Structure formats: C-alpha cells, structure tokens
Amino acid sequence: MYFFFAVLSLLVRESLLLRIVRVSVPSYRVRGQQAQFDCDYELGGDRLYSVKWYRDNEEFYRYMPKYDPPQHAYKIDGVKVDLSKSNDRRVVLHQVTLKSSGLYRCEVSAEAPSFESAAGEGRMEVIYLPREGPRITGNEQENKKEDFLFLNCTSGRSYPAAVLSWDIDGEKVTDKNLLVEYPLIQHSHGLLSAALGLRVPTGRTMQVRCTARVAPAWREGSEAVVGNSQLADSKEAMLLVRSSGEASTLSIMLLTLSFLQLLSSLIQSET
Structure with a gap:
C-alpha cells in the first residue's frame, strides 16, 4: 500500500511540474518566406513568468504576461519578428534571409515559488533556390x-x-x-x-x-x-x-x- 501511494504521489507531483510538450522549428525555409516556430508547454500547478526564444544563444523574443504589451522583440541580424502574429506559444518571423539559419531554442519559466524552467530546440536552414535548371x-x-x-x-x-x-x-x-x-x-x-x-x-x-x-x-x-x-x-x-x-x-x-x-x-x- 505504501508503494502504491508513493507512486501516486510521484505521478501527481510530475503532473504539476512545468514541462515542454513540443517545440516545432521548420527544418528549412526558402529565402523570402515567413517562418513560424511553435512552443507548446504545460504549466502544471505553476503560473507563467516568461517565454523566451533564442537563435544561437542570442535572445530575440520574449513574452511576459505581467507586462503590457507582453511581447518584446530584440533586433538581431537575420531575425525580424512579426509581433502581430506572435504570442506565448508561437513566434512568426518576417521574410527570412540566409542569415536567419541557426539553432532556435524556446525557454519557458514559471513564477515563484517553483521558478521551474524547461526548454526545447530545433535547427532551421534557410535556402536559396536556383532560378534556372542545370x-x-x-x-x-x-x-x-x-x-x-x-x-x-x-x-x-x-x-x-x-x-x-x-x-x-x-x-x-x-x-x-x-x-x-x-x-x-x-x-x-x-x-x-x-x-x-x-x-x-x-x-x-x-x-x-x-x-x-x-x-x-x-x-x-x-x-x-x-x-x-x-x-x-x-x-x-x-x-x-x-x-x-x-x-x-x-x-x-x-x-x-x-x-x-x-x-x-x-x-x-x-x-
């Protein structure tokens, strides 16, 4: 019986923890296209503090619900965020360039008292297609x-x-x-x-x-x-x-x- 309650307690505790469900980063985009990144998460028993996005460890977007407006974008080479289409679970980039290629990471953090955080990432390559055949x-x-x-x-x-x-x-x-x-x-x-x-x-x-x-x-x-x-x-x-x-x-x-x-x-x- 003790073992049963111990396992149940562990499962309940894990269900209450912040976790990343899915991070979706397109493997490639053609130069000039938009790019959409998705970060699906579960807060468990926590409240959201922030969602931050990084390209090659450089922050370019954050969502913090306690601020008005909650979205904020940082200018980095090759990354231009469309704030009108972005929120806490989605980030949309304007027309991408070859410099937009890189490793994109989503980091979600919880409010006090847990201060839990979780992250997921994916790589995107921007390609330029030939204008003529071989x-x-x-x-x-x-x-x-x-x-x-x-x-x-x-x-x-x-x-x-x-x-x-x-x-x-x-x-x-x-x-x-x-x-x-x-x-x-x-x-x-x-x-x-x-x-x-x-x-x-x-x-x-x-x-x-x-x-x-x-x-x-x-x-x-x-x-x-x-x-x-x-x-x-x-x-x-x-x-x-x-x-x-x-x-x-x-x-x-x-x-x-x-x-x-x-x-x-x-x-x-x-x-």
Whole structure:
C-alpha cells in the first residue's frame, strides 16, 4: 500500500511540474518566406513568468504576461519578428534571409515559488533556390583527348550548393571513372554553383540526364540525347539538350580534333 501511494504521489507531483510538450522549428525555409516556430508547454500547478526564444544563444523574443504589451522583440541580424502574429506559444518571423539559419531554442519559466524552467530546440536552414535548371554543355578541350564524349553539368546559383547526379538511359551513374568532380564555384552574397563532368563512351546513341537537388525543396533536371555520326574516321557528335524548365530545345555540334583533321586532309587532297 505504501508503494502504491508513493507512486501516486510521484505521478501527481510530475503532473504539476512545468514541462515542454513540443517545440516545432521548420527544418528549412526558402529565402523570402515567413517562418513560424511553435512552443507548446504545460504549466502544471505553476503560473507563467516568461517565454523566451533564442537563435544561437542570442535572445530575440520574449513574452511576459505581467507586462503590457507582453511581447518584446530584440533586433538581431537575420531575425525580424512579426509581433502581430506572435504570442506565448508561437513566434512568426518576417521574410527570412540566409542569415536567419541557426539553432532556435524556446525557454519557458514559471513564477515563484517553483521558478521551474524547461526548454526545447530545433535547427532551421534557410535556402536559396536556383532560378534556372542545370545546364549541360560539351567540354571541347577534353573531347580532343580521348575516345569519350565529355559533358559538363553546371547548376544555377543557390545556397547550399546543389547536389548533381548523372543518369545514362535511366540508370544513375555510380562509376567514378565516368564522373569528374570540380570545386564549388563561389558567387556574391554567399551563393554557390556546383559542376560535375561525365565521360560518355562513343559508339552508340544514348540519353543522359543531369539532375540538381537543393535540400528536399527543389529538384530539376536537364536531358540530352547523345549520338555519333556515320563518319567512321571522325568523332563528330550531336548533343540535343532539353531542360525540364524550358520548352525550347538546344542543338549543339561538338566537333573534335579528329574531325577537324579529316576536313583538313580532304581540303589538301583537293588542292
């Protein structure tokens, strides 16, 4: 019987303590969007003293019911609170920027006599989406060297940098001997572009696709049909590029050194 009352007493005591039920912070937001953070709590037998929000340990918002108005926002770089939409359980930020990324923490405190406090946190990353899909081009210098058609895929400016991948006839290319990685290209305002090369064996017609992904929010690809001409002594290739974000089709003639040499020899024989 004593054990039963001890457990019951413990359960009652825990039910009367302040606790965080849920803290909701979006994993990512696109630059320019609003961001909403939720902090759901139970006071138990206490009265609320304050709810405070921090970004990377720097306070930017507090709610204290004993003040009028109860809300107050602090100016920190990349964080601008919409007070008209914020209260003790919700904070809304105006249009976020890349500087808004960080670890957000909600801290709830009780009045005397308990002075209990509880906290929860979550990380948000702000991303910048490319304004165009990945671009497929031929690498003329590389195409003069070997029996491969060499393609480049370059993503549009974004943050973070896009993750690129190649597919040949619907199958993802995993052979590292066919892929060439390049350093990230840095642009102004912290934006980045990625580039990934692909060596396509000559001798048959195939469909290649380059796909760019930026977080889970954005994915876009460009497709190309690659085929060789009937000139046995040349390495002339036709590359048809179609971006999934564009209605037009771009035709590019990739001429290699051997083809130029063939033309040169034909001209010399006529003269």
